[in-house]
Amino acid sequence: NAGVTQTPKFQVLKTGQSMTLQCAQDMNHEYMSWYRQDPGMGLRLIHYSVGAGITDQGEVPNGYNVSRSTTEDFPLRLLSAAPSQTSVYFCASSYSSVGGETQYFGPGTRLLVL
Amino acid sequence: SQQGEEDPQALSIQEGENATMNCSYKTSINNLQWYRQNSGRGLVHLILIRSNEREKHSGRLRVTLDTSKKSSSLLITASRAADTASYFCARGSQGNLIFGKGTKLSVKP
Numbered sequence: 001n002a003g004v005t006q007t008p009k010f011q012v013l014k015t016g017q018s019m020t021l022q023c024a025q026d027m028n029h030e031y032m033s034w035y036r037q038d039p040g041m042g043l044r045l046i047h048y049s050v051g052a053g054i055t056d057q058g059e060v061p062n063g064y065n066v067s068r069s070t071t072e073d074f075p076l077r078l079l080s081a082a083p084s085q086t087s088v089y090f091c092a093s094s095y096s097s098v099g100g101e102t103q104y105f106g107p108g109t110r111l112l113v114l
Numbered sequence: 115s116q117q118g119e120e121d122p123q124a125l126s127i128q129e130g131e132n133a134t135m136n137c138s139y140k141t142s143i144n145n146l147q148w149y150r151q152n153s154g155r156g157l158v159h160l161i162l163i164r165s166n167e168r169e170k171h172s173g174r175l176r177v178t179l180d181t182s183k184k185s186s187s188l189l190i191t192a193s194r195a196a197d198t199a200s201y202f203c204a205r206g207s208q209g210n211l212i213f214g215k216g217t218k219l220s221v222k223p
Contacts, residue, residue: 032209033211042202042216106156
């Protein structure tokens with residue numbers, strides 16, 4: 001059971017380039033989320049999904065696209081990278097549970113946009 | 115921003131002392147969670163407290179929740195150097211969680 005996996009671990013992009021951050025989970029979780037973490041800002045939600053084919057925006061969605069064609073995968077796309085998107089990106093998954101759900105986090109992707 | 119607020123932002127204590135971190139929020143909740151993050155790593159879930167609970171324990175962790183004051187606290191007793199990490203509170207559901215900015219705890223041996 002690998003849990004939540006993210007690739008790549010580290011990426012350097014030039015302004016204007018595009019890329020996809022991969023996220024996969026093998027726990028059959030319904031919910032998946034993408035966060036970015038900047039120094040002193042905690043985690044901010046970018047996009048999330050409540051199931052295959054369903055996505056919604058979080059607090060900071062601009063500049064990012066997502067899709068969820070399968071339960072397992074939830075890729076995050078940067079169409080035209082900007083220096084402001086330099087951050088650490090975390091993917092998380094969770095399942096529906098009475099009383100509240102626990103999120104399981106991936107190890108993160110460090111992105112530097114020059 | 116809907117982020118909750120933890121205080122203090124940073125806390126430095128000696129091994130064996132207790133560490134208390136606080137979290138405040140603005141909207142009503144069904145539950146509140148606490149997570150831990152070691153430097154450069156992903157977050158790990160510590161404990162969840164439901165809105166109808168006032169206190170919950172897990173090992174050396176004690177969490178309290180006061181819904182009338184919209185606040186929660188995390189107490190780590192008999193701290194160890196290995197407890198050095200950042201601690202975050204979070205609220206929400208169905209993948210839509212809002213995290214606070216965190217408390218950075220440093221436990222000196």
